[in-house]
Amino acid sequence: MDPDKCCITRFPAPVLARPAKPIDQITVDIRRLAGRMIDIMLETKGVGLAGPQAGVDLQIFVVSIDGTRENAKVYINPEISPSGPLEENDEGCLSLPGIYTKIKRHKKCTVTATDLDGNRFTQQSEGLLARAFQHEYDHLQGMLIKDRMGRVAAIAHRKRLKELENEYKKNKS
């Protein structure tokens, strides 16, 4: 893994579809990876980015709910416990450009994760932030919004998914 070479991966890159591995040690490379992921997230105007989206199958995500560097935070080996009622809202994903779809998420979410100093911390959230945690955590399980959307949305987005598949094939060859 060369953190400097990490760039955004798009569906159907295989790394997006498989569970990410836990990080055993916060090495210099992990710190550089986190920095690179924050850069990618800010450059692409996202509010969150998970390891697989940077082409790395490790359990790490970064979130900045207002898209600023000051509020960007790193979550390593996160565990989440969503709670409260389900709310439906529009969601997009940097790995599925052009797709916005209604996704049900719990209104609240508690996340426990390790920071870059190796300390375990717990954070409560609700609303947009709770949604971001559930979305990024899904990435670490190999799950995308296309796997969560309803049947009607799946039909509506079928063409765009096919386009992304074709673009991926073209870029690979």
Ligand SMILES: [Zn+2]
């Ligand atoms: Zn995403």
